[in-house]
Amino acid sequence: MPKDNFSTERRATITDVAREAGTGKTSISRYLNGETGVLSTDLRERIEEAIAKLDYRPNQMARGLKRGRNRLIGMLLADLTNPYSVEVLQGVEAACHAFGYMPLICHAANEVDLERRYLQLLSTYRVEGVIVNALGVKEETLETLASGGVPVVLVDRSIDGLVTDMVGLDNTAAVAAAIRHLDEQGFDELVFVVQPFTHVSSRRVRETAFRDTIGALGVSGATVVLDLDDDKLAAEALAGIDTRIGENRQRNRRIALFAANAPVALRVALHMKERHGAAWQRHVALMCIDDSEWAELAGMTTVRQPTYTIGERAVEFLHERIEGAVMAPRECLLPGELVVRTSTLAGNI
Amino acid sequence: MPKDNFSTERRATITDVAREAGTGKTSISRYLNGETGVLSTDLRERIEEAIAKLDYRPNQMARGLKRGRNRLIGMLLADLTNPYSVEVLQGVEAACHAFGYMPLICHAANEVDLERRYLQLLSTYRVEGVIVNALGVKEETLETLASGGVPVVLVDRSIDGLVTDMVGLDNTAAVAAAIRHLDEQGFDELVFVVQPFTHVSSRRVRETAFRDTIGALGVSGATVVLDLDDDKLAAEALAGIDTRIGENRQRNRRIALFAANAPVALRVALHMKERHGAAWQRHVALMCIDDSEWAELAGMTTVRQPTYTIGERAVEFLHERIEGAVMAPRECLLPGELVVRTSTLAGNI
DNA sequence: CTGTTAGCGCATTCAG
DNA sequence: CTGAATGCGCTAACAG
Numbered sequence: 001m002p003k004d005n006f007s008t009e010r011r012a013t014i015t016d017v018a019r020e021a022g023t024g025k026t027s028i029s030r031y032l033n034g035e036t037g038v039l040s041t042d043l044r045e046r047i048e049e050a051i052a053k054l055d056y057r058p059n060q061m062a063r064g065l066k067r068g069r070n071r072l073i074g075m076l077l078a079d080l081t082n083p084y085s086v087e088v089l090q091g092v093e094a095a096c097h098a099f100g101y102m103p104l105i106c107h108a109a110n111e112v113d114l115e116r117r118y119l120q121l122l123s124t125y126r127v128e129g130v131i132v133n134a135l136g137v138k139e140e141t142l143e144t145l146a147s148g149g150v151p152v153v154l155v156d157r158s159i160d161g162l163v164t165d166m167v168g169l170d171n172t173a174a175v176a177a178a179i180r181h182l183d184e185q186g187f188d189e190l191v192f193v194v195q196p197f198t199h200v201s202s203r204r205v206r207e208t209a210f211r212d213t214i215g216a217l218g219v220s221g222a223t224v225v226l227d228l229d230d231d232k233l234a235a236e237a238l239a240g241i242d243t244r245i246g247e248n249r250q251r252n253r254r255i256a257l258f259a260a261n262a263p264v265a266l267r268v269a270l271h272m273k274e275r276h277g278a279a280w281q282r283h284v285a286l287m288c289i290d291d292s293e294w295a296e297l298a299g300m301t302t303v304r305q306p307t308y309t310i311g312e313r314a315v316e317f318l319h320e321r322i323e324g325a326v327m328a329p330r331e332c333l334l335p336g337e338l339v340v341r342t343s344t345l346a347g348n349i
Numbered sequence: 350m351p352k353d354n355f356s357t358e359r360r361a362t363i364t365d366v367a368r369e370a371g372t373g374k375t376s377i378s379r380y381l382n383g384e385t386g387v388l389s390t391d392l393r394e395r396i397e398e399a400i401a402k403l404d405y406r407p408n409q410m411a412r413g414l415k416r417g418r419n420r421l422i423g424m425l426l427a428d429l430t431n432p433y434s435v436e437v438l439q440g441v442e443a444a445c446h447a448f449g450y451m452p453l454i455c456h457a458a459n460e461v462d463l464e465r466r467y468l469q470l471l472s473t474y475r476v477e478g479v480i481v482n483a484l485g486v487k488e489e490t491l492e493t494l495a496s497g498g499v500p501v502v503l504v505d506r507s508i509d510g511l512v513t514d515m516v517g518l519d520n521t522a523a524v525a526a527a528i529r530h531l532d533e534q535g536f537d538e539l540v541f542v543v544q545p546f547t548h549v550s551s552r553r554v555r556e557t558a559f560r561d562t563i564g565a566l567g568v569s570g571a572t573v574v575l576d577l578d579d580d581k582l583a584a585e586a587l588a589g590i591d592t593r594i595g596e597n598r599q600r601n602r603r604i605a606l607f608a609a610n611a612p613v614a615l616r617v618a619l620h621m622k623e624r625h626g627a628a629w630q631r632h633v634a635l636m637c638i639d640d641s642e643w644a645e646l647a648g649m650t651t652v653r654q655p656t657y658t659i660g661e662r663a664v665e666f667l668h669e670r671i672e673g674a675v676m677a678p679r680e681c682l683l684p685g686e687l688v689v690r691t692s693t694l695a696g697n698i
Numbered sequence: 699c700t701g702t703t704a705g706c707g708c709a710t711t712c713a714g
Numbered sequence: 715c716t717g718a719a720t721g722c723g724c725t726a727a728c729a730g
Contacts, residue, residue: 011475011497013707024717029709040715055493060473061410061419062707065722070410080438086429093456102470105454107442121451124409126360144404148360269646278630278648278691294643297618299627342627362723373701378725389699411723414706 012054020050032058064126073101073318074122074130076115076137080107082263083292084307085133088155091311092131099319101128110229112136119145129318131155136199151321153314157201158331165317167310167332171202174289174303174336175209178258181301181338183219185346187285188253190214190221191244193237193268194260195228206260206289226264238271245284256344259288262295269298285344289336301344303336310334361403369399381407413475422667423471423479424452425486428459431612432641433656434482437504440660441480448668450477459578461485468494478667480504485548500670502663506550507680514666516659516681520551523638523652523685524558527607530650530687532566534695536634537602539563539570540593542586542617543609544577555609555638575613587620594633605693608637611644618647634693638685650693652685659683 014032018025023043030038031047039047050056064070075092077085089105096103104127106118115137122130122145129151132142139161146152146164154166182190192210197203207223214221224241227233241257248255259265265288272280281299288295291304313332363381367374372392379387380396388396399405413419424441426434438454445452453476455467464486471479471494478500481491488510495501495513503515531539541559546552556572563570573590576582590606597604608614614637621629630648637644640653662681 014709015707018717025708026710026717027715030716033709038715043716055497057469057473059414059475059707061414061475062722063709064410065408065414065707065724066709068722080429080435086435089429089456090458093458102453102474104451105456107438107454109439109442120406124406125451126408126410148404266642266646273646273648279628281627293615294646297615297622297643298646299622363725364723374724375701375726376699379700382725387699392700408723411706412725414708414723415725417706 011059012056014056014058016054017047017050017056020054021046023047069128070126071101072104072125072127073315073322074106074119074125074127075103076106076108076118076122076130076132076134078108078115078133078135079110081109082261082290084156084262084290084305087305087307088133088311088314091308091313092315093311094308095312095315095319099315101315101319103131108134110135116141123148123150129153129322131314131318132159133157134159151318153317153321155310155314159201163329165321165330165332167313167317167334168202169289169305169310170333170335171205171289172209172212173333174305175206176213177336177338178287178289178303179210179213179217179219181340182256182258182285182287182344183217185256185285185344186254187256187344188220189244189248189255190219190258191241191255192221192223192258192260193226193241193264194223195264196225197260203260210258226267228263228267234267238268241268241271242275254285256285256287259286262288262290262292264288265290265300266292266294269300281343287344291339295339295341299342301341302339304339305336306334360408361405363405363407365403366396366399366405369403370395372396418477419475420450421453421474421476422450422664422671423455423468423474423476425455425457425464425467425471425479425481425483427457427464427482427484429456430458431610431639433505433611433639433654436654436656437482437660437663440657440662441664442660443657444661444664444668448664450664450668452480457483459484465490472497472499478502478671480663480667482506483508500667502666502670504659504663506552508550512678514670514679514681516662516666516683517551518638518654518659519682519684520554520638521558521561522682523654524555525562526685526687527636527638527652528559528562528566528568530689531605531607531634531636531693532568534605534634534693535603536605536693537569538593538597538604539568539607540590540604541570541572541607541609542575542590542613543572544613545574546609552609559607575616577612577616583616587617590617590620591624603634605634605636608635611637611639611641613637614639614649615641615643618649630692636693640688644688644690648691650690651688653688654685655683 014025014028017028079085108115115134119141131153133155139159142152142162152164156168158166194203194207197207224237226237245255259268272284276283287301289303291302295302363374363377366377457464464483468490480502482504488508491501491511501513505517507515543552543556546556573586575586594604608617621633625632636650638652640651644651
């Protein structure tokens with residue numbers, strides 16, 4: 001407990017400190033801003049004492065008001081439930097610290113309305129920039145921010161009609177690598193399982209890459225859309241997968257399921273377990289993009305995204321823009337890493 | 350895009366709006382604060398027009414500076430990697446919205462230093478209250494906040510020497526229920542696996558409850574400390590568990606592992622898988638507190654915490670304090686729910 | 699019903 | 715080297 005902190009209610013202000021130190025506010029301000037060497041040793045000591053005694057902390061709000069910059073940046077996340085988001089977040093946080101920013105984290109919980117509300121809120125807090133990983137915000141919503149001089153960098157997905165910096169996985173390469181692996185392991189038929197993808201660029205790119213790659217490789221396969229938010233549709237999709245598996249079995253063809261991300265993979269896995277029991281992995285091969293914590297436990301092959309780096313890079317881009325860099329929008333596509341586990345190994349199925 | 354938003358750089362201020370609407374700032378302020386009915390229809394319309402035209406957004410910072418309250422509350426999380434945290438967070442967010450707060454989320458990534466830094470940062474941003482789920486912050490650190498008039502509510506764990514509102518799981522009851530279940534299923538020996546628990550109250554309580562309950566029930570058992578941050582120590586602990594399993598096997602006694610939380614359970618599960626192969630669950634029964642997403646996939650029995658409610662309740666408590674409620678510190682212990690899955694069923698092992 | 703005035707806590711000229 | 719004065723955007727008295 002700070003000595004005799006009698007001022008139990010109001011926090012000390014710069015004025016209090018100045019009075020306590022027997023000087024003017026300016027000197028305190030100078031001290032705070034590290035304009036050291038410009039202050040006599042004597043004065044500096046008095047200031048330090050006063051600050052300690054009063055347990056003074058400069059008010060960032062007031063500071064921001066004056067300077068016009070509050071070191072706040074917004075981070076809009078579509079879904080913290082997805083480990084991907086948390087991992088990216090860690091990179092963002094680390095980088096923020098390095099640059100002296102404070103991230104204002106907004107979790108939209110997959111609700112488009114919330115996304116819009118948060119974006120507005122962020123703008124009222126005058127964040128200096130925004131990192132967006134959103135589900136459905138429209139170009140216009142972000143555009144008003146951007147045209148207000150607030151830099152925006154997109155993570156994982158781009159947004160139609162909006163040209164800004166963006167950083168994410170090199171989906172095309174990742175999908176191709178995955179399929180090549182599956183092909184090498186001798187699977188005859190691939191099923192790509194993905195959430196409704198028309199409005200989410202990364203899903204769209206993955207799906208396209210899937211079709212392109214199997215086409216190029218001459219592997220047979222199809223896309224199945226799995227809507228995790230609609231039980232009825234989901235059930236149908238899963239049933240469809242079951243039939244497909246059955247057919248291929250009969251014809252003695254080896255089939256592999258390729259989930260577009262971890263949530264999809266989990267849903268599929270749960271279904272397969274329900275259908276085939278605890279040993280479901282002996283019946284069907286499953287792999288996915290995103291290396292979630294249970295992947296190792298399930299022995300599931302995945303493509304690991306460089307999530308941490310993605311977060312860092314996003315902040316770097318943002319920082320440059322905040323500092324006034326003016327250049328054409330950049331797109332940073334980082335490579336994924338194929339993590340082969342038993343689920344897709346030739347001998348296993 | 351807002352009409353002729355020429356002011357591409359500076360955001361419009363209340364003064365701009367006043368000028369545009371041909372009135373004074375006060376009226377604008379009144380309009381913003383919903384003091385409607387106090388404004389003539391004509392004036393109100395002009396204000397609305399001006400606001401729309403200028404795409405004006407009140408500056409929360411300035412607002413907070415004046416009012417002395419910025420509607421910001423801090424949320425300090427020890428570890429977002431733990432699904433528990435994310436779930437609590439969702440409750441917090443929902444409640445914040447209901448009350449009109451904006452949560453400033455700080456993720457300490459299990460680093461005590463970061464926790465302290467964040468707490469300081471929060472105080473410089475003049476948050477109106479703080480919700481803390483921390484690993485190692487000391488009583489003093491929080492005390493300076495609390496004595497500065499900033500309400501604090503603790504989540505999941507209490508802190509020695511600090512008396513504040515706290516909300517979490519009823520650990521004692523949860524552990525007892527779990528052990529009763531294990532006992533009913535005929536396990537002869539229980540091993541409680543927990544991270545170093547001396548400094549984390551919830552772990553301590555769980556461990557005590559474990560010993561008390563097996564004592565009362567006359568079940569044999571022991572506690573094993575598993576330090577997830579120290580590979581060497583962890584390996585030893587896991588080896589210890591292995592021996593224990595071996596011994597009990599020889600004597601034909603049925604043994605069950607009870608992990609104190611999800612991260613511990615995952616670590617144990619991975620080890621068992623490595624040791625006994627994919628069918629490890631046929632060799633050893635494992636259950637834990639925290640119902641993570643992979644628990645269902647692994648068919649693992651758990652105690653599900655009312656995470657969402659915990660988050661909500663925390664905000665409610667905080668809100669009351671912020672509104673000035675003065676009363677003795679409260680402790681809100683919510684009941685867990687035993688989720689029985691195959692991992693601990695009598696016939697399974 | 700409406701506008702004027704005076705700060706909130708701080709950083710920044712500009713004079714000593 | 716130091717301090718007094720000014721204003722950031724906004725709200726809250728206080729007058730009209």
